Amino acid sequence: MVDADQTFVIIGGGLAGAKAAETLRAEGFTGRVILIGDERDHPYERPPLSKGYLLGKAERDSFGVHEPAWYAQHDIELHLGQTVDLIDRTARTVRLGDGTAIAYDKLLLATGAEPRRLDIPGTQLAGVHHLRRIAHSDRLRQVLTSLGRENGHLVIAGAGWIGLEVAAAARSYGAEVTVVHRGPAPLHSVLGPELGQFFADLHREHGVRFHFGAQLTEIVGQDGMVLAARTDDGEEHPAHDVLAAIGAAPRTSLAEAAGLELVDRSEGGGIAVDLGLRTSDPDIHAAGDIAAPHHPLFGTRLRVEHWANALNGGPAAARAMLGQDVTYDRVPYFFSDQYDVGLEYSGWAPAGSYDQVVIRGDLGKREFIAFWLSEGRVLAGMNVNVWDVTEPVQALIRSRARVDPDALADPSVPLASLVP
Template sequence: MHGTHRTFVIIGAGLAGAKAAQTLREEGFDGRVILIGDEHEHPYERPPLSKDYLTGLAGRGSLLVHDPSWYATNRIELHLGQLAVAVDRTVREVRLGDGTRLPYDALLLATGAEPRRLGIPGTDLAGVHHLRRLAHADHLRGVLTSRAGAGAPLVVAGAGWIGLEVAAAARALGTDVLVIEQGPTPLHDVLGPELGAVLAALHRERGVTFRFGTRPAAVTGRDGMVAGVRTEDGRELPARAVLAATGVTPRSALAAHAGLALARGGGIAVDAALRTSDPRIYAAGDVAAVAAPGGGARRRVGHWANALHSGPAAARAMLGLDVTHDRVPYLFSDQYGTRLEYTGWAPPGSYDRVVFRGDAGAHPFLAFCLRENRVLAAFGMNVPGATGAVAHLIREGRPVDPEALADPAAPLGSLTAA
């Protein structure tokens, strides 16, 4: 599978894009591979930015997807620090911000997502942070390791995965943390109240303060610097810095301007082969919205495992190989030395009961979200090796015995046996 005279362009030099480029070469593609990234950094992995890199336990080099020399060795043409500003589908060409025009025979959009802004007064003050890129993590780590503002907490707006991971990293560095969350528990819209309460307890045990049921109304300052946060319920809270951690927005504007179909709720609509409404253009990673396993509405999965697997899947599809990208969603997080894993998808309202295998107050444990005794998702703390069996239960879609599911002595792999 050589394709010497073909050019494949990848927009987005993150994990999905870099792994796609790697897969093209591993599958024997000999044509041009062009990788475009709007950061000056070589492709790197983002999960450590809110964990070990933020605390200083991981160095910059450990984040890289490949050693920088790998790209030249494998003839990957890098355009770093360049923004792709337009895709002309008629002539099959990508235009960069500096005017460069790059032809393509097949194009992969792996443009990722960007942090949502708070959209309230005071967000232009120094000390308001977002966390998505290396530069963001460097700036935030400088705040957390500085004595400036000591005595006031880091205020985290949003108790999602990033907000909780940064809260844990900040506590590890000795910084007080206050988390403001509109919902009744952390990650309420993802995990539901039962598991959200478990996460709240994990953080409270380490000194994190929560204010639920409200949102920041304004960031207040002094001499151009953050000094506090005023909430919608009228509280005035001191702050040494503010982290906006209220989710992300898919970077689908390039696709929209090119006339590609978008999914309801955001993201680029793709089929099971990650092909967009243009058969020569594919999408992978955070920006791609694909139908859930077993059908159902399209959704984006904005986590490391999806980028790791969808980039190579899209590359194989670009080469004309038979591809079906229908992996069960999976994510992991590390907080206070605790390994958290979530497999599947079961927001509140989709399940009718939660079954615990083990004691949620004493790790390890697994918790299963069921509907009519069918497993929709599972959340675990310090339970290595369970992901494959859980994904199998979800894919099977057969009813299970809740008592057996709750019994640690019953092997998960046997619960749906005929």
């Protein structure tokens, strides 16, 4: 039985928003729960879009957050395919794109991120792609199938996680792939040169060509179709299609227009929140890709764009909206699958933050754990084709204890024994 005395509104129909709605009901909230999403699809998880679904190994209905009927069964009011134009903090209302005004007692922003666009000539051509939504993945899968059949060329701008996962998928279809990346190695800003080289070798072994130290300056076409991609060092790569995988930007325009405190882009961007995921307005929370809390472990505001943050951040925000004491300080976590390599990464170790990389296992066999250390303390760990170690890896990070690098590198020493 819904009690209409209180209304909690969630803007954002992705994983964070859907898990927040689920948590509100699980925690006994009996008021109205209104979930607004600008996609027409019911909330779904995004990792399969560049992994199993793109590869044709996962069905479309396999990665919904809930069965479609679940929302009505739990009295969640869905507004799908609907935008929000305005947040009126004084009146505590949101205005939908169709002009409807909805009052709220508590509001959760879970608007996610959107792909950064290439700001170069030629991006209007039919063969230029981004990957964020099911429709993007559907289109890209058709493209990769066609490229593989016709020995066509895909140029990918960016060698981050999305770029590399799509490169792996494209090669599995038989497409020719060239990755253009302004850094000296894949994932350089995330993993540094040591492990960036590992991924360069992995993809080269599968036929991917890299063009490092460059960025696209023009996409050349004819009759609306892509013919080539040019770079700032004068190179030209044949291309039938181009994927822009140069990162994502948090969707903060609503928050900005509402006067909420934001984080400068130079510091990662997003909406400034406390450890209860409250914004500068105590009646408005934020979760998922847009939320930037000050993380006590790493001593900085940290905005995380990965699946686990949406999975866990939505419920944390929901509990905080209910007045519970919440401290959202989870160790960042993500995973990736490329060819026969599966990995999990925990922690945060950007370039310049660490002074040592320790390898436990065999890089050559692609079965190892890499650790990034600063003054003997573990900042991050990445297990590659080694499983069931996330818990001790995260415990090492949380402990902030100095670790003997030799013991850390020795597979015969249990990781759990190194946690004080």
